[in-house]
Amino acid sequence: MSRRTCRAFTSRPVPDGVIRTILAVARQAPSGGNLQPWHVHVLAGERMSAFKALIAAKLPAQPEGEGSEYPIYPPNLKEPYRSRRFKCGEDLYRTIGVERNDRPARLAQFARNYQFFGAPMALFFSIDRAMGPDQWADVGMFMQNVMLLITEHGLDSCPQEAWAVWHKTLGEFLPLPPERMLFCGMAVGHRDASAPINGLQTDRAPLEEFVTWVE
Numbered sequence: 006m007s008r009r010t011c012r013a014f015t016s017r018p019v020p021d022g023v024i025r026t027i028l029a030v031a032r033q034a035p036s037g038g039n040l041q042p043w044h045v046h047v048l049a050g051e052r053m054s055a056f057k058a059l060i061a062a063k064l065p066a067q068p069e070g071e072g073s074e075y076p077i078y079p080p081n082l083k084e085p086y087r088s089r090r091f092k093c094g095e096d097l098y099r100t101i102g103v104e105r106n107d108r109p110a111r112l113a114q115f116a117r118n119y120q121f122f123g124a125p126m127a128l129f130f131s132i133d134r135a136m137g138p139d140q141w142a143d144v145g146m147f148m149q150n151v152m153l154l155i156t157e158h159g160l161d162s163c164p165q166e167a168w169a170v171w172h173k174t175l176g177e178f179l180p181l182p183p184e185r186m187l188f189c190g191m192a193v194g195h196r197d198a199s200a201p202i203n204g205l206q207t208d209r210a211p212l213e214e215f216v217t218w219v220e
């Protein structure tokens with residue numbers, strides 16, 4: 006209940022040892038056949054600054070990046086998913102007083118993804134291209150372990166699919182071997198408690214909407 010997506014971090018660093026401990030426990034995630042189909046790059050320090058500068062230089066000419074290798078959402082998102090996504094966006098922008106029709110302000114907020122919302126560390130999760138939907142689910146379970154452990158260690162996280170549209174630049178920078186596809190980034194650090202955007206509390210559908218009892 007205390008894990009929440011954080012979208013404003015302080016610059017306080019995350020010790021390497023803490024993230025190492027977190028990853029060592031998170032790897033206990035279950036996976037079909039125990040394939041453990043996840044791979045993580047940890048980015049911090051000078052290399053992270055260099056990467057942020059690289060993206061900042063490219064962003065003005067390519068505000069939508071390079072295009073993603075997989076559909077981040079299905080085309081023509083249907084109900085009830087469409088309304089949920091819409092409400093999430095509305096609630097988020099309301100925390101910082103941005104109106105629905107203020108597109109520049111919305112884009113500026115979204116672009117903060119590409120500075121990791123000020124976080125001092127980032128994780129990038131990739132998966133072998135030979136893997137299918139089952140293994141992508143395994144990577145998701147691993148990521149959830151990582152996020153819960155981050156919370157347990159008094160830190161905060163923001164999973165960031167936004168990075169999928171910079172897969173080429175990121176793939177060259179890390180580098181990612183050609184056989185692995187970037188799934189998701191994750192900003193890691195300490196929450197800026199004074200930032201209004203961190204006040205967002207998302208809701209969830211009631212059990213009646215997603216549980217069917219057969220008994």
Ligand SMILES: Cc1cc2nc3c(=O)[nH]c(=O)nc-3n(C[C@H](O)[C@H](O)[C@H](O)COP(=O)(O)O)c2cc1C
Nearest residue numbers: 008009010012093118163164165166167168189207
């Ligand atoms: C795989 C994944 C990718 C996400 N990508 C982004 C992102 O790029 N930028 C962002 O601000 N939030 C991102 N989110 C956060 C979701 O918007 C958030 O989890 C959702 O609104 C529920 O809010 P909560 O995490 O605070 O409970 C992502 C979440 C997941 C699970």
